[in-house]
Amino acid sequence: MHTQANAFNSDAFNTSHNHEHCVNAALLSAKTLCRDRGQRLTPVRELVLRLIWQSHQPLGAYELLPQLAEAGFNSAPPTVYRALDFLQELGLIHRIASMNAFIGCSHPDEAHPNAFMICRECKSAAELDTAELKSALSAAAGALGFQIEQESVELMGLCQHCREAAK
């Protein structure tokens, strides 16, 4: 599971992998995390997490609502936003501000900056490996005396797959 997590979800741009595996890994990881922190992964929360993970594309809150309704849950905005907030606080999903959308986090157990590449063609988003990035950010900010508490990096462009397809 951890090997997969460390792939930093670059597989997101490769739609051919067995994604059900990823979803299950994420759910397992969520359950562990909740148990450790004395939090509850309730049915709504679990469903929201599953829906978000199932998609390689960031999903908007209002895209989730009909799917909640289908599953028999209340489908008013507060329900889904609460679940999203909860999952974010646990680091299980990230919000992509430039898209008003949410995507699964591929390594919730490690502290890390929120850093994504988003393909304008296929709309997939993949998390960046940020070891070096983080130090570059710290250096740049530190030079100006700024103390970083939270990072958000969103790169728009073309993924390898779509670049090749465009040729």
Added chain:
Amino acid sequence: MHTQANAFNSDAFNTSHNHEHCVNAALLSAKTLCRDRGQRLTPVRELVLRLIWQSHQPLGAYELLPQLAEAGFNSAPPTVYRALDFLQELGLIHRIASMNAFIGCSHPDEAHPNAFMICRECKSAAELDTAELKSALSAAAGALGFQIEQESVELMGLCQHCREAAK
């Protein structure tokens, strides 16, 4: 003027400087840019640019509306959004997605990533110098075959000024 621009607006965290000077520099730069590109810096556009530049804190579209009204302009959302879009396209302002707000760009004449530090205490935002950052981003993305077209970096934290004040 250019010296000031190259300071990358780190002065934003220092509210004591003569900010009217910055605003005027920005307006001048805007006029030049518009002339070069055959675009018009109309009164609404100029006012919006001025209002945004006057503030060290990112301003939301709806915060601008009453000020437009005061100046005798139409103050419906489309008016301000049109001006904001125009100014963004010319690189004169940036949108900070995580805040749904806009801030003046301190070096509109150079191509550069959208990269800001935002202080959670004083809400000021300052543009990052991104030469090294840019190469770190390119390296990280390139390793995964991703071709960057547009960057957005938003760092939240504490600016030097507020950090010292907190001690």
Added chain:
DNA sequence: GAATTGGCGTTATATTATAACAGTACACTT
């Protein structure tokens, strides 16, 4: 088993952004 807490249902509303169309000013041609 009473009290407390956390989570959800529900209604209403706030906030941010855009669509669509009509009118006006400007720039260009002749």
Added chain:
DNA sequence: AAGTGTACTGTTATAATATAACGCCAATTC
């Protein structure tokens, strides 16, 4: 200077995203 096209603005309406507030129920604690 009149005609013509284009870019800009005014205006109304509405879409899209997000939160406030309150009450109920279930689980947990004492």
